[in-house]
Amino acid sequence: MSLLSEVERDEERRAGARGDGDVDQPANAQELAAMSKLISGSGLLDVREGELEVQQRNPNSPLHSVKAFEQLNLSPKLIRGIYQMGFMRPSRIQEKALPALVADPPINMIAQSQSGTGKTAAFLLTMLSRVDPNENYCQCLCLAPTFELAKQIGEVCKRMAAYMPEVKIGYATREEKYTRDSYSNHHILIATPGTAQDWVMRYRIINMAKLRVFVLDEADVLIDQQAFRDISVRLSRHLSPGCQILLFSATFEEPVVEFARTVVPEAATIRLKRQELTLDNLLQVFARPASIDIKYQYVTLTFGLFGLAQCMVFCQSRREAEVLQKRLQSDGHDSLVLHGQMEISDRASIIRRYRNSEVRILITTNVLARGIDIAQVNVVINWELPVMRDRSPDFETYLHRIGRAGRFGKKGIGLSFVVDDTDERNLRQIEKHFCTQIHEMNMDDPVQLNELQKKVRK
Structure with missing residues (x-):
């Protein structure tokens, strides 16, 4: 049961079978990282104390944190630059990480940290604190997965070093015009992996054995491309035992953990406590609309039922998604649409508006099924149940979709629609797979709707 015409629907099915339809896949690691950075902007995201797990390299070493930058052994010039950037106090992650990052002797670190938590400032502060400006060679190297990210990091570094003119900061990217003489005396280089490898292996501009700090930023994005992963591992093998290695990643799945163990030996680890996706806080229901117009009415009815936050x-x-959003908007339901054909910057702008509650209804596709959390969401509607190419149920996507409404211990509701035998079969398979029950809901029965409201608001 679709808002599209039957001709459009037939073409969509044929395109899907060929693999070139307009069904979105979840955003990949690089897209998520780019969106997160654009969404967060320059503001710091707060991370609650209880959400951090700290594992020290030496369990007998006393754990401590700082509440002010003055508590660290930093130069007055560097502290002045930090304050000029608007950092009045360390973020939560900085409180835990900075004492270890600037410790003597240096400590390797693996940290899970999303954009907006202050992690870029943390590792740049570390590099700037380690540099000896009297030694004219590359002492600190940061690998970033994209040219755009490398430029952002470099710009922040230059701002932080505003009162340290003796420290030379540059880029090792394919877009940068360079000669051996122009870059061999830079103290800090921000690089993309391919160019870094060339400057190390081919041109001998960077001597990895002389580095004091080696940073791998957004490691989950780096390893998303096998070539970047291989380059990172290859470069790390040329480091001296005294080089401090820092790895940052927004996610901490097994591939990242395995990569980190390969390139960062004997590291302290700071990570966000894993919040398992769960159905425990969700009331899952389904309805059987008799027509596309009734299905649409059920959606609009839901908006007013449950004290809608998002x-x-x-x-x-x-x-x-586009057709549904246009119909909702024309009927007075202020809404936004987001899908995978949009530019990442446009997606980030939409998510920012949605997260700021400028608009409460977001129509989207699987591109937003995972990776971006919005705490206010309390209702998720499956206009169509998620399916694989062969029309069998997509269990993981179902979990990630409706799991959006049950985050951070809050109660939520997940509403799906059953319109034919395929939906019925897939719904039962989802119940069996997750050992859960999805309750049938008569959306035309005021008594049932009242009972549902009570359950959600308990």
Whole structure:
């Protein structure tokens, strides 16, 4: 049951079978990292104390944190630059990480930290604190997965070093015009992996054995490309035992953990406590609309039922999402649409507006099924159940979709629709897979709706 015409729907099915339809896949690591950085902007995201796990390299070493930058052994010039940037006090992650990062002797670190938590400032502060400006060679190297990110990091570094003119900061990227003489005396280089390898192996501009600090930023994005992963490992093998290695990643899945163990020996670890996606806080229901118009009415009815904070409606295709959003908007339901054909900057702008509650209804596709959390979401609607290419249920996407409404211990509701035998079969398989029950809901029965409201608001 679709808002698209039957001709459009047939073409969509044929395109899907060929693999070139407009069904979005979840955003990849590089897209998520880029969106997160654009969403967070320059503001710091607060991380609650209880969300951090700290594992020290030496368990007998006393654990301590700092509440002010003056508590660290930093030069007055560097502290002045930090304050000029607007950092009045360390962020939560900086409180825990900085004492270890600037410790003597240096300590390797693996840290899970998303954009906006102050992690860039943390590792730049570390590099700037380690540099000896009297030694004219590259002493600190930071690898970033993209040219755009490298430029952002370099700009922040230059601002932080505003009162340290003796420290030379540069870029090792393909977009940068260089000669051996122009860059061999830079103290800090921000690089992309391919160019870094050339400057180390081919041109001998960077001597890895002389580095004091080696940073791998957004490691989950780096390892998303096998070539970047291989280059990072290859470069790390040329480091001296005394080089401090720092690795930062927004996610901490097994591939990242395995990569970190390979390149960062004997490291202290700071990570966010894992919040398992769970159905425990969710009331899962389904309805059987008799027509596309009734299905649409059920969606609009849901907006007013549950003290709506934020609602996400997931469609299987981009065209379906666009058509639904236009209909909602024309009927007075202020809403936004987001899908995978949009530029990342446009997606980030939409998510920022949605997160700031400028608009409460977001129509989207699987591109937003995971990776970006919005704490206010309490209602998720599956306009269509998520399916694989062969029309079998996509269990993982179902979990990630409706899991958006049950985050941070809050209660939420997940509403799905059953319109044919395939939906019925897939719904039962989802119940069996997750050992859960999805309750049938008569959306035309005021008594049932009242009972549902009570359950959600308990």
